[in-house]
Structures are given as C-alpha cells and as structure tokens.
Amino acid sequence: MKTLLLEFYKIKRRNVWLTMFAMLSVQLLWGLWAFRDPKDWELQCGWMSLLYHLSLLDGIMVPTMMAVLASRLADIEHKGNTYKQLETLRSAGSLYHAKAICGCIIIMLLFAVQFVFFILLGYALGYEGNPDLKYYLLSYVLKIASNLSLFLLQLALSMFFANQMVPLVAGLGGSMAALLLMFVTTYSFLPWGGNLSAALVMSEWDETTRISTYFYRAFSSVETAAVVCIFVWIVVFYAAGRILFTRREA
Amino acid sequence: MHLSFMKTIRAEQLKLKRSPVWLAFFALPIISAFFGTFNYMANQGVLKSEWYSLWSQHTLFLCYLFMPALIGTYCSYLWRLEHLRNNWNSFLTAPVSRTSLYVGKLVWAAIMIAAGNIWIYLLYYLCGKLCGLPGTPPEESIGWIIGGILGGIVICCVQLTISMVIRSFAIPIGIGLAGGIGGLMITNKGLGTYYPYSLYCMGMHANNPQMELDIQAFLIGCLFHFLLFSVISVVCLRRHE
Numbered sequence: 001m002k003t004l005l006l007e008f009y010k011i012k013r014r015n016v017w018l019t020m021f022a023m024l025s026v027q028l029l030w031g032l033w034a035f036r037d038p039k040d041w042e043l044q045c046g047w048m049s050l051l052y053h054l055s056l057l058d059g060i061m062v063p064t065m066m067a068v069l070a071s072r073l074a075d076i077e078h079k080g081n082t083y084k085q086l087e088t089l090r091s092a093g094s095l096y097h098a099k100a101i102c103g104c105i106i107i108m109l110l111f112a113v114q115f116v117f118f119i120l121l122g123y124a125l126g127y128e129g130n131p132d133l134k135y136y137l138l139s140y141v142l143k144i145a146s147n148l149s150l151f152l153l154q155l156a157l158s159m160f161f162a163n164q165m166v167p168l169v170a171g172l173g174g175s176m177a178a179l180l181l182m183f184v185t186t187y188s189f190l191p192w193g194g195n196l197s198a199a200l201v202m203s204e205w206d207e208t209t210r211i212s213t214y215f216y217r218a219f220s221s222v223e224t225a226a227v228v229c230i231f232v233w234i235v236v237f238y239a240a241g242r243i244l245f246t247r248r249e250a
Numbered sequence: 251m252h253l254s255f256m257k258t259i260r261a262e263q264l265k266l267k268r269s270p271v272w273l274a275f276f277a278l279p280i281i282s283a284f285f286g287t288f289n290y291m292a293n294q295g296v297l298k299s300e301w302y303s304l305w306s307q308h309t310l311f312l313c314y315l316f317m318p319a320l321i322g323t324y325c326s327y328l329w330r331l332e333h334l335r336n337n338w339n340s341f342l343t344a345p346v347s348r349t350s351l352y353v354g355k356l357v358w359a360a361i362m363i364a365a366g367n368i369w370i371y372l373l374y375y376l377c378g379k380l381c382g383l384p385g386t387p388p389e390e391s392i393g394w395i396i397g398g399i400l401g402g403i404v405i406c407c408v409q410l411t412i413s414m415v416i417r418s419f420a421i422p423i424g425i426g427l428a429g430g431i432g433g434l435m436i437t438n439k440g441l442g443t444y445y446p447y448s449l450y451c452m453g454m455h456a457n458n459p460q461m462e463l464d465i466q467a468f469l470i471g472c473l474f475h476f477l478l479f480s481v482i483s484v485v486c487l488r489r490h491e
Contacts, residue, residue, distance in 0.1 A: 019421050026428040033435050064319060064427045071420035079334075164419040165327050169274040172323065172423070176278060176316050180285035184292075 003090055003098035007073070011102070016072045020110050023065050027057055028117050038125055041211055046127030048201045048214035050118050051139055055199035059178040062147050063192050067171020069106060070154035071164045073099050078162045083248070092246040096159065100238060103151045104144075111143050135216065139200050142227065146194025149233035150174065153191055156241030160248065186217075187226035191233045197226035254346035258354025261344075262328070266358060271327050274320055275366040282312040283373035291381060301378055301387045305394070306456065308374050313398070313456035315430050317366075318405055318447050322426025324362055325409035326419045328355045333417045338490065348487040352480070355410055356403075363402035367395050367454075397453025397463070400472045405429075407479035408446045414483060443471035446479070 011017075034053070038046065077083060083092070119131055150171075157167035174192040181188050187197040204213045219227065286307035290297055297303035332341045341351065375387060408429070413422045426447075433447035437457065442448035443464075449472055455461060 015418075015421070019424055023424050023428055026431050030431065030435065060315060061427065061431070064424065068420040068424040072418065075419065163330075165271060165274075165323060165330075168323055168326075168420055168423050169320075172274070172316060172319050172427075173278060173281065175319075175427075176281050176311070179311055179315065180281065183285065183289050 003094050004101050007098045007102040010076055011073065016069065016106070019072065020065065020069060020106060021113070023061065023068070024110060024114055027061065027114065030057065031118055031121055035121065035125055038127075043126060044128050045212075045214045046122055046125065047129065047131045048216070049203075049212070050122055050127075050131075051135065052199065052201040052203050052214055054114070054118060054139075054143075055195050055201070056182065058143065058147070059182060059192075059195035060175055062195060063150055063174035063178055064168075064171045066107075066147060066150040067154045067158075067168050067174070069103055070151055070158040071167055073103055074155065074158035075164055077159070078164075092248075093242055096155075096242045096245045099155060099159075100152060100241075103155060104148055107147055107151060108144055111140060111147070115140055135200050139198070142198035142200070142230070143195070145234065146198045146230045149191050149194055149230055149237060152234060152237035152241060156237055156244060159241065159245050187223045189226055189229050191237070193226070194230045194233070197223065198230060254350040255353055258344075258346055258350045259357050262354045262358045265328075265331055269327070271324060272362065272365070274323060275362055276369060278316055278320055279312060279366065279370045279373055282316070283308050283370075283377050286310075287377040287381060300383050301385075301391070304378050304381065304383065305374060305387075305391065306458065308377070309370065309451075309454050309456040312370070313451040313454045314434050315427065317402065317450060318409075318430035318433070319423050319426040320366075321359070321363065321402060321405045322409045322413070322423040325355075325359055325406060326413045326422050328359060328410065329413040330419060332414075333419075342487075342490060349484050352410070352483050352487055356406060356480070359406035359410060360399075360403045363406060364399050367398045367402065370398075371395050394453070394455045397455070397468065398450060399453075400469070401450035401453035404446045404449045404472050404475045404479075407476050407483070411479045411483045411486070414486060443467045446475040449475065 031053075035042075035046075035050075042049065115136065119136070122131065154167050154171055157170055158164060161167060177190065178192040178195065181190070181193050181196055185193075185196070186199075186202065187193065189197075200217055201214050202217045204215075205211075206213065217223070286309075287304070290304050290307045297307065332338055342348075344351065371387075371391070374391075378387060405426075409422055409426055412425055416422055429447035433442070433445060433451060436442060436445040437448040437451060442452045449468065451457060452463060452468060453472075455463065
C-alpha cells in the first residue's frame with residue numbers, strides 16, 4: 001500500500017493526469033463534432049452507435065495513450081537511476097506491482113470519465129430511451145481489461161528499455177495495427193485487437209439508403225475465445241514484465 | 251553562421267549515429283502499405299480510380315494519425331540527449347549560435363521526413379505493380395510527395411518546439427497523435443491551411459488524390475507555420491537558462 005501511495009506521490013506534478021485527460025479531451029471533441037445534428041434514425045439507435053464508435057476510437061488511440069502512460073510511470077526511475085536504491089527499500093516485484101496497480105487505477109478513472117461524458121452527450125443530443133446499463137457496464141469492464149493488457153505490455157517494455165523511444169514506437173505501431181485490423185476482421189488474438197474483440201456493438205452500412213444499422217453482437221465461439229485471450233494477455237504481460245523487471249540488473 | 255550551421259548538423263549526426271530511430275519510419279509505412287493494398291484489393295468494386303485509389307488507401311490513416319506521432323517520436327529523440335542530466339549546459343555553451351543549434355536538429359528531422367516520404371512512394375509503386383495496376387503512378391504523384399515533405403517539415407517545427415519545452419519523451423508524442431486526429435476534423439471543415447498538423451495530409455493529398463489543392467494557400471500556410479514555430483523555438487532557446 002505504501003509503495004502504491006508512493007507511486008502516486010512520484011507522479012505528482014508530472015502532469016500524468018493532465019496528459020491522459022488531454023488525450024481523452026481529443027476524443028470528447030471528436031464526439032462533439034461527429035455526433036452533432038443527429039438525424040431521426042441516428043436518435044433511435046444513438047446509444048448503440050455510441051458504444052460502436054467508442055470501440056473504434058479507443059482501438060485507434062488507446063495503444064498510444066497506454067504507451068505514453070506506461071512511459072511516464074517508468075521513466076522517472078530511468079532518469080533518476082533509482083532501481084538499486086529502491087531495491088534496498090522494497091522488493092523489485094512490489095515496485096512493479098505498485099506501478100501496475102497505479103496504471104490500472106488511472107485507466108479505470110480515465111474510462112469512467114469517458115463513459116460519463118459520452119452518456120451525458122447522448123442525453124444532450126436527445127437519444128431515444130436510456131443506455132442499456134448491462135451492455136454499458138460490460139463494455140466498461142471489457143474496455144478496462146483490453147486496455148489494461150496493453151498498458152501492462154507497454155509497462156514491461158518501458159521498464160525494460162531505458163530509451164523510451166522503443167516502447168513508444170511499439171505503441172504507435174500497435175495503434176496502427178489496431179486500426180488496420182478493423183478493416184479486415186471483427187476480432188483478433190493480438191493484444192492490440194482487444195478493443196476490437198471486446199466491441200459489443202457491430203454495424204452494417206446500407207449503401208442504397210445510406211443508413212447504418214447497429215446491433216448487439218452475438219459472439220461466436222472463436223470471438224469468445226478472442227475475448228478470453230484479453231485476460232490471458234493480462235496475466236502473461238504482468239508475469240513477463242515482473243520477471244523481466246525483477247531479474248534486471250540496474 | 252555557415253560554418254557553425256554545418257558543425258551543428260555534424261554534431262546531430264553524431265548523436266544519431268547507430269540509433270535505430272529510422273527503423274520506425276521504415277516499419278510503419280510497411281504496415282500501412284500492406285493493409286492499404288489488402289483493402290484496395292478487397293474493395294476494387296468501390297475503389298475504381300486505380301493508382302489514385304491505391305494512394306488514398308496507403309496514405310489516409312498514415313498521414314492523419316500516425317505520421318504526426320511518428321514525427322513527434324523523432325523530434326523527442328532529437329532533444330532526448332539535451333534533457334538528460336546536465337547536457338543542456340554543454341549544449342548551450344557550444345561555440346555556435348542558438349539558431350544554428352536549432353537548425354541542426356531541424357535539418358535532420360527534414361531529412362528523415364524526406365526519406366520517409368520517398369519510402370512511402372516506393373512502397374506505393376511496388377504495391378501498385380504487385381496489384382497489377384497498368385502503367386506508372388500519375389505524374390502529379392511527385393507533387394504529392396513534395397507537398398508531403400513541406401507539410402511534414404512544418405510538423406517537425408511544431409514538434410521540435412514542443413519537445414524542446416517539455417522534458418518528457420512521451421508527452422510530445424501524445425500531442426502529435428492528438429494533433430493528427432484534430433487535423434482530421436479541421437481539414438474536413440476546410441480550415442486545414444490554418445492548422446499545422448493538417449498541412450502534411452493536404453500536401454500528400456491523402457484524403458482525395460484527385461482534389462484541387464490551392465497551392466498558394468498551402469505554401470503560405472506552410473511558410474507561416476514554419477516561421478512561427480522556428481522563431482518560437484529560437485526565442486525559447488535564447489532564453490533558456
């Protein structure tokens with residue numbers, strides 16, 4: 001607990017929150033721009049379209065956001081060359097664990113703000129009915145899981161490489177892979193495809209009427225396996241990162 | 251001025267020696283080209299403009315979303331050494347003008363943009379031939395690359411300024427990504443020439459290769475932002491303690 005509190009103390013005045021919310025605000029601005037002046041058919045399926053578009057937007061932006069977050073949590077140790085000193089006070093494993101929990105809390109808050117904003121936006125635009133609580137909660141949980149797996153991957157890279165260019169380029173490549181995967185498949189076993197696999201709403205575009213139809217996804221067995229894979233990645237990345245970090249020579 | 255300018259370019263070259271930073275400019279366009287070609291092949295019923303369609307598939311997302319962040323990575327890397335330990339002191343006490351110090355970094359960023367754009371074009375040509383497209387890419391495609399280089403240099407100026415002011419390696423990259431996404435909205439509103447992150451995509455004709463670009467407005471936009479951010483950088487450098 002003390003180590004975790006110290007992690008929050010370390011990021012004080014390092015603008016980590018500000019950075020994350022600045023990136024989130026780009027999403028919010030995009031939402032204000034993209035969902036303005038909805039037509040009647042858009043008002044009818046508004047809540048589903050919100051979930052659909054959030055998955056797309058997160059798929060593109062979040063891998064880089066997670067790379068930035070992990071890098072900010074890790075580079076303070078690289079810059080201060082603090083590993084040896086910290087290891088004399090607590091185990092390397094608990095330090096890694098504290099950083100992982102700290103990142104997880106930030107992710108949970110970040111996406112809570114995101115959901116609250118978009119739900120408020122939905123009400124402001126006059127979407128019919130209310131958001132389906134079950135799907136929104138499930139979507140939130142899956143979003144946390146898929147982005148936590150990415151964060152843990154990035155944390156492992158950021159803690160391992162002193163040169164932060166490597167993990168950040170990996171994050172950028174991940175964002176690109178996620179975006180391009182969206183064109184070719186509805187699920188992926190790759191860590192960057194987590195947001196895609198966990199999307200609860202799908203869409204079909206009718207070329208003649210120029211209207212999109214949104215529907216809740218019926219997960220096939222392979223798609224369910226892709227969702228389960230997100231949780232496997234969490235375990236794998238956490239374990240691999242912790243092992244690499246504890247065996248690392250400062 | 252001339253000599254000190256060359257010295258800073260040489261010094262920056264030494265700092266970049268054996269650094270794998272160029273690999274990112276090599277790898278990301280490959281991913282984009284691979285998926286862009288795949289998408290083009292799968293949607294030939296809709297994408298009927300052959301070389302033009304292939305170009306938009308190759309460059310649309312790369313230019314809007316990833317190049318600004320990638321340029322941000324490179325610019326952060328260029329300032330990385332200065333932000334480490336007490337290197338600012340030795341950097342600022344170098345017997346060259348502050349302007350030269352800045353120009354040295356800008357030249358290398360511009361070289362990387364030019365090399366990256368040529369690589370994107372080569373991939374475009376190769377993929378077009380592999381797809382069985384007839385003839386060669388349209389003549390104006392050379393103009394797209396030149397426009398992209400000019401727009402890219404503007405983003406370099408912005409990102410160099412940000413990376414110089416912000417000590418963190420990661421934050422400028424996030425700003426680059428956010429700036430690129432903002433560019434999508436602003437270009438759509440027709441205000442691209444007023445926003446530096448839009449100039450790269452506009453120059454590359456990423457959104458629509460057949461669009462008529464107002465060359466004069468584009469060049470003025472590039473020049474304005476280039477001068478603005480260069481002046482800000484040099485002023486910040488002169489005031490840096």
